[in-house]
Amino acid sequence: MQRTPLYDRNLKLGARMIDFGGWEMPVRYTTVIDEHRTTREAAGLFDTCHMGEIDVTGPGSYAFLQRVLSRDLAGMTNGRMRLSLLTDHRGGIIDDLTVYRLGDDRYRLVTNAATKDKDLIWLRRVVQEEGFSGVEIADVTDRTGKLDLQGPRSAEILQSLVADSLSELKFYDFIETEIHGLGAVVSRSGYTGEDGFEVYVPAEAVGKVWDKLLDTGTPLGLKPAGLGARDTLRLEAGMMLYGNEINESVTPFEVVYGWTTDLKKDFIGSEALRKQKEQGIRRKLTGFELTGRGIARHGYAVLKNGRVIGEVTSGTFSPTLQKAIGMAFVLVEYSEPGTQVDIRIRDNRAEARVVPLPFYKRKIV
Template identity: 40%
Template sequence: MADLPAAWRAGPTPTEPQMLDENLETLRTPLHAVHTGAGATMTSFAGWEMPLRYTSDLAEHAVVRRRAGLFDLSHMGQIEISGPGAAAGLDHALVTRPSSMPVGRARYSMMVAQDGGILDDLIVYRLAETDYLVVANAANRTVVLDELTARSGEQVHVADRTTARALIAVQGPASPRVLAAVTTLEDGARPDELRYYTARSGTVAGVPALVARTGYTGETGFEISVPAPSAAAVWQALSVAGESEGLQACGLACRDTLRLEAGMPLYGHELRRDITPDEAGQGRLVDLDHDFVGRDALVARRQAPTGIALVGLVGEGRRAARAGSTLHDDTGQIGTVTSGVLAPTLGHPIAMALADATRVTTGTSLQVEVRGRRQPMTVVDLPFYRRPR
């Protein structure tokens, strides 16, 4: 990956406006005025004031599945780790080995506590030989920042760049064409040439940017990190470029239904401090061939498993199970729903649940308590939805 410009790496200079005021009771992204000006319904999320929807949840969900949606993700933590010890520090901090990643690649990973419980799920980007970017959940940004600092050791610089940058996503089948209209990538690459979980430096609407082929919707899509003062200009340029493709601005509500259809876990629901990666169905991420904080606990818990498993459920009709709904078989309660919705794309109820692993296999019929009544749901493999090839 070519070196990212200093304009992207640096925070706002003293002469530039600070786009995010840490002293506000509720934080606002650099695109807050854009959202309110467009009439978005705003909501408080993880301490931030964010757009919940612009039109309707169903319409925004559908446009991402069929065309393209534009999202503000600037509430996500952007933490840079650099220096000669950066690779070793991240290896020690995470369940994966970022040191094995080539420059220009990204990897989904997790940070666990000493007892193996999940502190956060996150994406790691290798920007250069000794330079990484970690994108963390908004609610866990401080935890991740503090733990990365504590776990990194010497010759490592950990810097929170969240206030200096914006993160904008374009998701949906038309996203490569939308992005191509305003984007120049290093080495003349086209957005549609980027492999999944790769990133390139370049410009979007003339603004220095990191463009990543990542996303949380189950669709083709991109996430774009730009300097905070340029966020509104980039958003506007993408909006104009996407008009002919049917691009629409989208809020947090449809992100939740999109990720659930795609079987993607959400921190605070499927992923929690008291759940291990194995229990959350993410054991494939854990590389036990290196030393990291929490490794010994995960080894011990694999040797004496708790019997908890994350499962997918599908039902019939229109009544959706919600987080907290109880899961039953003929022996009694065996689990709890972590997320549930009437799937807009599929047209039937879907849910994910943490359940007794000894009582659930693919095809098992169960009962879920929904507003005082029990209804049948069947255990299925995840994901519920896969984008057409």
């Protein structure tokens, strides 16, 4: 199993470790609920070194990325990032990732941990099969340390460490700056539904930055937070998780990714997706909340009048809303908010109601 450069620090902080996509990662340091609340109310610091970073550079990089990514990169300026999908010829989702435009011919893809190797193979195959030239693809995961600092006090905590002002940084903007004399990329983004930052530094420096952030942030309420809280936070914020909501048999229109799919351009999968858009979809990802007792979990059946009409993709007890929530694929005719369904929990059927996503939106003050 792979370990992040923060492995020893995580153990020292008392983390319980789990296998996540082949990485030994902290699931919690205190409790999931504690870390979840801390992130909503103050700030949480997440070890996200396991995520993949793939740099795509060279004069052919723009044309290549336009071909492999579902999102139109036209008009994107340096210092901006976008959420996009890698899709296959059938429109199935190979990965959901963010694209950073570092320079005119310099892009960084930030991928899920478990999908990075697969993405690399795919990207290289497309270069070869379609004869792209002037494209360099480099896996920089091992030499890149990544931290997510999330929560309403994140800006205050991070500002004391970085050379440039963060106040001008808008959502999905990033800057190349310095943290303690080391080159860093800082974007205003994240996976929790809160204000926050994703911070990239050289792998050998990430431990020091982690320590500094905890030193500075602890008096302001910052705590390290694990994958457990990351999962409940993203679910409340209506964000999907690769492997739960999405995989290669899922297309963007079936989930909440239609907005990342620009059918006006031609990319791998666009033809199949145009056809799907015309013909309509059969199943759709929806949010639900349980009105009956219990907690719905990944894989549980969704029923209507005793007939299976779908399956839960993610489900948990929401620490913010204090009720059981989740996402499920259901036949499209049952996907309207307000629809009553049942969820099979062991031998019981619990009543649930389809609700719009997200479950939680932060207050913008």
